[in-house]
Amino acid sequence: MCDDPRVSVTGWIVDTPTKPARLAIALAGLGLGVIAYRVQIDNLNILGPFTTPTRAWAIVAVAWAFLFAGLVAWTRRPGNLVGPLMLAAGFALLLRQLRYSHDPLLFTVFFVLGELAYALVGHSVLAYPSGRVTDRAERALVKVGYATVLTVPLVTLFFYDASKPLLFFDPTPRQSELLVSGSAQMVELLQKGLVIWLYGVLATLFIVLILRRLASATPRARRMLAPLLLAAIAIALRAVFECVFTFVDRPFAYDYVFWWQIVGFIALPLALMAGLVRARLAQATVGDLVLELETTQPHGIRDALARALGDPTLEVAFWLPERREFADSAGRPVELPEGGRRAVTKLDQDGEPVAALIHDPSLLDEPELVRAAGAAARLALQNARLQAEMRAQLQKVQESRGRIVAAADEERRRIERDLHDGAQQRLVALALQLRLAQRRPGEHADPEVDRLLEAAVDELQAAVNELRELARGVHPAILTEEGLAAALDSLASRSPLPVSLEVLDARLPPEVEATAYFVACEALANVVKHAEASKAAISAWRQNGSLMIEVEDDGIGGARTEDGSGLRGLTDRVEALGGRLTIQSPVGGGTRLVGEIPCAS
């Protein structure tokens, strides 16, 4: 997970430092720390006590804190630039002390580069926790900071001719290698200007930006951003220290503020490091996630991911390639939010989306964590996605089955109406015409014609009767007009077996009534044909939002759904409406067929 090559930061890949490299960095830091200490003691106290060993060590300790925190963060969060930035800040803080040297070259170089340390400190704070400075205002501040610390000290040395001591320096003169034209006034102006600009203006902006970030953060992000508050306090102390004591000569509070800002600056890198490592610990929960997902049902994936990412608001949307859209686990379409209070991380496989995580925007600061969790969950997600896809298709199929049944019913009703109102009606009218012809008195009274007409009417009458039976089989009119109870009553009254009825007297959706009717019809036909029963009973009642239809007989039993296409077709029909057809038919124990048909009304 850690060496995922896709994790890149602003274009470069920051690899984990190797063990020898880490050792070299640590030794360099220690050595440089001792040198920095000596440079201070040897150069600042020539004319008397300007600094104390404790203070000199304290300054080194701040740098060491940055080095330590930077090294740990870089090791534990490879790919995150905050670690390397802190490391750079630590070295810069040590090298800064070389500016106190009386060697002209060392003085010149490190006076010019000395303030870089504070720009790096600011940069590492603003880059926390993602390693990138994304906010436009913050980016601008970082750029202005670097520009300031790289130009102002440089220009100062153009004018420094040792005629007056430098700010924060002991009174002994140093030699600027860059001297162009000596001007103690310019030097003082530039030095004080730098302090006011850097510690007055930029530090204030820095604190404002941090407070803004904290204020607009979601609760999850705020926990993560807590070290920034410490940074704001440390920088504020430092700013007060620099500003106040630039213009006020060593009042009694000097010591007090000095030590507080030292404490702040030692705590700052450690807090940033702790924050990063804790986020790294969150990644360790990804390991648990992998194990957990092995036993997790698809619907539990969201919860497992939400726990691993520490974001209870997390939502998972699955990609449905066929519909080319995202859907939730129930197959309902999901619109991915753009910007605002939600962020989206898409998980791909071979260039094809698998799923999208809709989460708290603070997680964008930890892309490795989200990606790692996503990678761990990918297989399970893909599985879940297939299930969501299947469910979506099943729902569609279910709906279309229902529509097909309804359409078929409608068609049957139409055929029934057409048979009665069309063909049957015409045949009756035609037969009546023949009868009238037959009854015409007078010369046409030919017995042969009369016989033919009689036969024709009889034929027509038979045809009408057949049509009537046909129409009843297609869709009994009484079902449409009077409902299930009446239709079952009619069915029972035509049955050669005694049939007792107990049927609810209420109108239900037509496809439900028709399905229940045909179930009873087919079941009763089977009873008559196969069951050798002496009586049958039909019941229909409502139960838990479903219509229950039951046909029971006292026959020989042993019937199965697979027997005969009639029952098979009915099972399909009932299932098309989301219902079930069950049959209990112990040999010798009669048969009981129960249909359960969901009905909304």
Place this chain on the structure above:
Amino acid sequence: MIAEDSVLLREGLARVLGESGFEVVAQVGDATELRRAVRRTKPDVAIVDVRMPPTQTDEGAQAAKEIRAEHPEVAVLVLSNVVEARVALELFSERPEGFGYLLKDRVLEIDDFLESVRRVAGGGTAIDPDVVIQLVGRRRVHDPLEELTPREREVLGLMAEGRSNRGICEKLFVSPKTVETHVNSIFLKLDLAPAPDDHRRVLAVLAFLRS
């Protein structure tokens, strides 16, 4: 008067009735016209098709019910492509006088049909034999009809159709005395109270069969 949406059938009926001494006072093609025509002409009998425009479901039956409620003096003969016992019982409710319910193709047996029209017009009842078969033929677990002789069942069916003793005599070619014997025997076996007139008799028989 005749309410029937098939023109051919309507006119055929009108001719049959006209030739047999009836006066057809109105011929209409839908239920709205039917109601209006009944109010206007107050006919002795209204012959009504169950299914008529605009919905082609049962507006004829609805109109028949209304006519029976609003104009008790108008006899109603309902014609239908299918007959259902349940619908018959509902239409005739508790008042069998001046009511008939027949399959449409019964008109082909012209003499029988005319007899039914006359019976209904005279305040009698005409129930389609199919309905009676549904009621009489219905199998029951403990069937009291099992005790009847085949001839008695036949007589029971004819009573249920609404026929008088004389009508039954003509249908079965037996003497009035024989019919009376059968009727008494049936009432005795089915444990029915003897009915004072034909209306009560139809009611009693149908009530028994329906239970």
